[in-house]
Amino acid sequence: MSDIPQERRVRTAIPGPKSVELQARRTAAVAAGVGSTLPVFTARAGGGIIEDVDGNRLIDFGSGIAVTSVGASAEAVVRRASAQLADFTHTCFMVTPYEGYVEVCERLAELTPGDHAKKSALFNSGAEAVENAVKIARAYTKRTAVVVFDHGYHGRTNLTMALTAKNMPYKQGFGPFAPEVYRVPVAYGYRWPTGPENAGAEASAQAIDEITKQIGAQNVAAIIIEPVLGEGGFIEPAKGFLPEIARFAKDNGIVFVADEIQSGFCRTGQWFACEDEGIVPDLITTAKGIAGGLPLSAVTGRAEIMDAAHSGGLGGTYGGNPVACAGALGAIETMIELDLNGRARRIEEVMKGRLGEMRAKLPNGGVIGDIRGRGAMIAIELVKSGTKEPDAAATAALAKACHAEGLLVLTCGTYGNVLRFLPPLVIGEDLLNEGLDILEQAFATL
Incomplete structure (x- = not known):
């Protein structure tokens, strides 16, 4: 403290x-x-x-x-990051690796939902994590389309602006945007026309119908959603909506991506917000709360999906920086201890x-x-x-x-x-x- x-x-x-x-x-x-x-x-x-x-x-x-x-x-973040600073600030994990990166990936495998074999890749920002999740899903499925939702926010890069619903201030004047991105309704209970009690079933049916008719489920690489929508207004999708969308993804070989960048790491009273309805995503993107204020993000998911990208296909000069990794281990230590x-x-x-x-x-x-x-x-x-x-x-x-x-x-x-x-x-x-x-x-x- x-x-x-x-x-x-x-x-x-x-x-x-x-x-x-x-x-x-x-x-x-x-x-x-x-x-x-x-x-x-x-x-x-x-x-x-x-x-x-x-x-x-x-x-x-x-x-x-x-x-x-x-x-x-936070004491543990400062202590661990300071010790790492004294040893070395950077080597680039893609040049000569270091233990901190591996240890963060091991912790993510333990903490994220599901008991399947998992792997991770580390990056700098939430937008980078989402963009890489799309790359991984496309490599795995050999498909191109990506489905996102009304009121969703996923970042400020060209692809993640396309994924983001709100024009001002995030998209205005910055196009054209990446193609093969499709938006469908979300179960916004407070504003659902027939009331919150109907939103989960009706919105999921409507979203699935639009995906099936307008895109073709067989063309969709990934469905990406925030389990609690952040910039869109802290919208909790009405109960039943997320499980139904996740079931549809599984039935059709679509990679289900939970964007937990704002909602993850104890923020909602669970390690990850998707746990509330028992959702086990194929991939989960994290950032923000992961490292106590140091720039770090991650994509974590099923090992067979994460391994779909060819060697050298994922990375970035600063991704999984050693000081940020030390901060993440300190943040996780604090979350557990307190x-x-x-x-x-x-x-x-x-x-x-x-x-x-x-x-x-x-x-x-x-x-x-x-x-x-x-x-x-x-x-x-x-x-x-x-x-x-x-x-x-x-x-x-x-x-x-x-x-x-x-x-x-x-x-x-x-x-x-x-x-x-x-x-x-x-x-x-x-x-x-x-x-x-x-x-x-x-x-x-x-």
């Missing part, structure tokens, strides 16, 4: 004068296309706190977008309880249309009161009010109307409740 005092402290306006000064330097030197949620410059971070250059301490409900689940300066699955489930209990109380205080639920998510991956969808019309303006206003009081929150959603909460799994319950107090006050003044 970090030595940063686990207390919120707002000394200046947010952002403060030093952050404003740094922002001016940033504007002059950094490309305008690189955005930031909040132009507060970090000096240090750990536990549930981000301390900025002006001495303000913000409660962290973002975890660097689900990356610093073990905290931003039972971060249990911590995530407790965060869900506290957050859903408090958010439910806030909703109950508003007439007809007010702007809170839906409360959803699992573990420490919780969201509220905001709508115009008495309707299901998305209210992006209220979402932005709430986020701004929280930021001003020293609570970092993130937004997401296809309609820009979802407040998402991704606190570090090591956050203290006092800070968690204080952050929720700030949110409640923001609702009161909206």
Whole structure:
């Protein structure tokens, strides 16, 4: 645990004068296309706190977008990565290999769902992992088509932009995109026309019908889905949807890929979100929470599928960097030692309880249309009161009010109307409740 005092402290306006000064330097030197949620410059971070250059301490409900689940300066991550730094920073695993890479792959084989023989390949980013999963699936099946889902997000490379559903800000002006990508419906319970109780069966039937009629199951290499959709709005597909899609994939020789980049590594109260309905994916992509903030990602899956690519067909100069691998082993050590699955489930209990109380205080639920998510991956969808019309303006206003009081929150959603909460799994319950107090006050003044 970090030595940063686990207390919120707002000394200046947010952002403060030093952050404003740094922002001016940033504007002059950094490309305008690189955005930031909040132009507060970090000096240090750990536990549930981000301390900025002006001495303000913000409660962290973002975890660097689900990356610093073990905290931003976890002892085991720092210890292992520091030791590796002292030995060597890089050799390139494809030139001369090293044990850390192998050990991370061994741990992934143990932790991911299923008791079949598994292998992994390591990369740098989530998008790289997804792109390589597609390469592997195509090599294995000798097919080309890839099926993805409404509201899905899979990355910013050319192929993963094609896989991603949302145009702004991810795709606008960046085409043409990779071909042979097809999008089908997902069981978005809150917005399903006949209600959430019907969404799982109806959406799966509709998706399978579209795949069969419009693409041909025999042409599909991979079906890729986030077990909890992240950027699309923390959408939990309605019960029954994922098992039915996985069954269809198995029956038709299609590689079923679970994109667990945001939802993996204890974030939902299980090692991986697909475990909730007993899904055993053929391939699973991971990144974000894997290495405590160091750049690392992985594709893990059935050995016979992973071995389909020819020697030299997978890799990358920095993939499975030794320092990042050391960080990953430290992060996994922390997750086990602190039972971060249990911590995530407790965060869900506290957050859903408090958010439910806030909703109950508003007439007809007010702007809170839906409360959803699992573990420490919780969201509220905001709508115009008495309707299901998305209210992006209220979402932005709430986020701004929280930021001003020293609570970092993130937004997401296809309609820009979802407040998402991704606190570090090591956050203290006092800070968690204080952050929720700030949110409640923001609702009161909206």
